[in-house]
Amino acid sequence: MHISEGVLSAPVLLTGAAATATGTAVALRQLDNEDIPQVAIVSAALFVGNLIHIPLGPTSVHLILNAMAGILLGWKAFPAFLVAFLLQSILFQFGGLTALGVNVAMVSIPAVVCHYLFKIVTKRDEEGIKRLGVAGFICGAVGIALAAIFLMLALSFTDGSLEEMGRAILVANIPLAIIEALLTSLCLVFLQKVKPEVFTEFQDGAQSLQRRGRL
Amino acid sequence: MININQGFAQGSSWVHQLDPRIKIITIFLLATVLAVGESIVMLLQALVFSSFLILSAKLDLKEVGKRLMVVNFFILGIWLFVPLTYPGEALFQVGPLSFSIPGVIYATKITLRSNAIMLGIIALLSTSTVSSLMQAMRYLYIPEKIVYLFFFVYRYVHVIWKEFNRLHDSMLMRGFKSETSLHSYRSYAYLIGMLIIRSYDRSRRVYEAMLCRGFRGEFHNLDELSFSSRDLKIFSGILFFISWIIIVEKGVFLV
Amino acid sequence: MIELKNISYQYQNGEQVLDDFNLTLEPGDKIGLVGPNGSGKTTLFKIIMGLLAPDEGEVIIFDQPREKEEDFIEVRERVGFMFQDSDDLLFCPTVEEDLAFGPLNLGKSKEEAKEIVQETLKLIGMEGFEKKVSYRLSGGQKRMIAFGAILAMQTEVLLLDEPFSGLDEDAIERMVGILNDTDRSYIIVSHNGELIERVTNKLYYMNE
Ligand SMILES: Nc1ncnc2c1ncn2[C@@H]1O[C@H](COP(=O)(O)OP(=O)(O)O)[C@@H](O)[C@H]1O
Ligand SMILES: [Mg+2]
Numbered sequence: 045m046h047i048s049e050g051v052l053s054a055p056v057l058l059t060g061a062a063a064t065a066t067g068t069a070v071a072l073r074q075l076d077n078e079d080i081p082q083v084a085i086v087s088a089a090l091f092v093g094n095l096i097h098i099p100l101g102p103t104s105v106h107l108i109l110n111a112m113a114g115i116l117l118g119w120k121a122f123p124a125f126l127v128a129f130l131l132q133s134i135l136f137q138f139g140g141l142t143a144l145g146v147n148v149a150m151v152s153i154p155a156v157v158c159h160y161l162f163k164i165v166t167k168r169d170e171e172g173i174k175r176l177g178v179a180g181f182i183c184g185a186v187g188i189a190l191a192a193i194f195l196m197l198a199l200s201f202t203d204g205s206l207e208e209m210g211r212a213i214l215v216a217n218i219p220l221a222i223i224e225a226l227l228t229s230l231c232l233v234f235l236q237k238v239k240p241e242v243f244t245e246f247q248d249g250a251q252s253l254q255r256r257g258r259l
Numbered sequence: 260m261i262n263i264n265q266g267f268a269q270g271s272s273w274v275h276q277l278d279p280r281i282k283i284i285t286i287f288l289l290a291t292v293l294a295v296g297e298s299i300v301m302l303l304q305a306l307v308f309s310s311f312l313i314l315s316a317k318l319d320l321k322e323v324g325k326r327l328m329v330v331n332f333f334i335l336g337i338w339l340f341v342p343l344t345y346p347g348e349a350l351f352q353v354g355p356l357s358f359s360i361p362g363v364i365y366a367t368k369i370t371l372r373s374n375a376i377m378l379g380i381i382a383l384l385s386t387s388t389v390s391s392l393m394q395a396m397r398y399l400y401i402p403e404k405i406v407y408l409f410f411f412v413y414r415y416v417h418v419i420w421k422e423f424n425r426l427h428d429s430m431l432m433r434g435f436k437s438e439t440s441l442h443s444y445r446s447y448a449y450l451i452g453m454l455i456i457r458s459y460d461r462s463r464r465v466y467e468a469m470l471c472r473g474f475r476g477e478f479h480n481l482d483e484l485s486f487s488s489r490d491l492k493i494f495s496g497i498l499f500f501i502s503w504i505i506i507v508e509k510g511v512f513l514v
Numbered sequence: 515m516i517e518l519k520n521i522s523y524q525y526q527n528g529e530q531v532l533d534d535f536n537l538t539l540e541p542g543d544k545i546g547l548v549g550p551n552g553s554g555k556t557t558l559f560k561i562i563m564g565l566l567a568p569d570e571g572e573v574i575i576f577d578q579p580r581e582k583e584e585d586f587i588e589v590r591e592r593v594g595f596m597f598q599d600s601d602d603l604l605f606c607p608t609v610e611e612d613l614a615f616g617p618l619n620l621g622k623s624k625e626e627a628k629e630i631v632q633e634t635l636k637l638i639g640m641e642g643f644e645k646k647v648s649y650r651l652s653g654g655q656k657r658m659i660a661f662g663a664i665l666a667m668q669t670e671v672l673l674l675d676e677p678f679s680g681l682d683e684d685a686i687e688r689m690v691g692i693l694n695d696t697d698r699s700y701i702i703v704s705h706n707g708e709l710i711e712r713v714t715n716k717l718y719y720m721n722e
Contacts, residue, residue, distance in 0.1 A: 050375075050376055051334075076476065077404065081465045083408060084408050084414075085458040085461060088418075091412065096423075133384075137329070138330075141286065205365065231448040473620045
């Protein structure tokens with residue numbers, strides 16, 4: 045879900061850039077130098093995840109995994125996507141440069157929303173694995189739906205004539221939202237079963253290593 | 260599938276040798292001017308300029324074409340919609356559909372802009388190694404944490420890519436078929452979950468290994484960049500060109 | 515130099531890995547640590563480096579008891595730990611930067627660091643590799659560079675976790691030569707009995 049270079053109007057590009065700059069600034073304040081390898085590795089996993097084709101009938105879709113990123117990283121999803129997209133832009137020109145801010149904000153704002161949504165849904169009972177699955181499903185769907193809505197808004201605010209296209213993209217993303225919902229749900233359950241620490245440790249960053257290692 | 264190695268970064272043309280700081284500043288200025296530019300004449304000139312850089316860099320044109328195709332996929336969507344939805348005098352009509360003249364002009368501008376910027380990015384950024392770009396970013400006041408994040412991401416994309424392929428291959432060996440089914444989606448979910456866990460474990464071990472080598476939250480760099488006089492000459496040329504297209508955009512010479 | 519007294523360690527998932535383990539490393543000691551997979555050799559190294567805290571027992575390194583994170587900063591500057599997986603150790607774009615990472619952290623100047631890089635490359639027989647991209651090296655080459663990265667820190671003690679695996683005979687001979695020539699103390703893990711015999715003067719066995 046990228047908007048190409050050269051499509052959007054200056055106000056939309058600036059708004060996107062400002063949103064990304066703000067989100068990244070908030071995240072960088074939370075991010076110690078020691079946490080960089082950890083965030084980087086999620087960002088790299090996202091980068092690779094974005095390249096996986098998931099079959100859908102006769103075609104295939106690319107995953108975005110922004111809900112997953114938000115659940116694991118919170119606000120740090122902003123720099124994670126910023127860097128992943130920048131690298132994609134340099135390596136194979138996905139996403140471009142002037143549209144970078146919009147593209148990052150489009151997926152990262154929903155990621156942060158999912159982060160809080162996930163906390164709210166899972167808080168009430170801690171051990172419920174079913175609830176985790178449900179939370180994953182909701183977040184996966186919301187992550188993509190919100191991103192698609194942002195994309196549509198970016199197009200409509202640029203020019204009225206792009207509204208139709210925006211709406212078409214929104215509709216075309218419904219199957220992706222379902223697939224991401226399913227995958228996020230299954231993936232969270234998998235993580236909970238195999239390595240539940242990831243949920244807490246991504247939040248606390250490197251400090252948790254020290255806390256657990258030596259106190 | 261997708262090549263995550265930097266095929267275009269190998270080369271010895273003057274474009275390849277240009278100081279990475281100049282490349283970053285140039286593409287930034289160029290992309291900004293183009294992104295807000297409206298004049299078709301200006302956009303055409305910029306497209307010529309970007310193509311000139313591509314030719315000077317002696318890149319494999321077939322490969323460049325392939326990359327442009329992918330980018331133009333979105334642009335194709337624009338062409339499918341905009342001429343129909345843009346209000347204005349009809350260029351021609353097919354049944355109930357009317358293709359408007361301003362719509363076609365609008366779509367043309369988007370196409371020119373997009374391709375000029377993309378070619379610029381290919382010529383200027385893809386011809387630099389990621390480590391040289393990183394070094395340049397340090398000089399350009401990009402926040403240090405972003406630069407290091409970038410550095411680690413680039414490094415680990417390769418490791419995770421390999422990890423992904425190993426896992427995926429082993430799934431294929433065991434008869435996995437990628438299809439639209441719950442089983443297939445579940446397998447992908449597990450694959451991604453496993454990728455996250457392994458990446459996570461690795462990030463911890465990397466951090467531990469850094470601690471063991473005396474890392475205390477501060478990075479040190481080894482090399483410094485310096486401009487050559489040729490870099491400066493080329494840079495003045497580029498600045499001259501960018502000023503020129505701004506003048507064209509503003510229509511000073513147009514009657 | 516290193517003294518472990520009655521160390522016990524249990525992973526979070528309840529796996530008891532070490533139970534009342536003792537080990538002493540004196541200057542000049544070249545200890546071989548042998549034991550089946552999963553017997554806790556890597557865990558032991560992590561305890562020495564302060565990456566894991568033992569549930570019970572005492573860790574005394576350079577005559578100081580080590581308990582808190584701060585206590586281990588000095589340990590990490592004076593003990594070089596070569597990880598089992600070289601991909602964990604090498605993270606810089608070029609070999610040169612990877613080799614210089616430790617020395618720069620220890621406060622060496624850029625010039626000194628570059629000099630150390632050159633000496634190290636010569637020592638491990640990999641001259642001319644400084645500008646090569648670390649991740650594109652072969653498995654064995656990576657391991658040699660990881661070994662170099664640890665040597666470059668010029669520490670008094672080395673902890674080597676399966677350093678020989680994946681090396682060709684040539685590289686093994688070079689590594690054995692370096693280990694035999696050095697007057698640093700070290701603890702080495704390997705499953706190759708013959709090589710262990712050639713590079714050590716003491717053996718510790720670990721069982722499950
Ligand atoms: N992070 C971990 N969490 C839980 N168990 C672990 C972890 N790391 C290692 N173990 C377990 O501890 C035991 C010892 O591991 P390790 O010290 O790596 O053995 P060795 O290096 O001797 O092969 C193994 O049984 C392994 O399963
Ligand atoms: Mg081991």
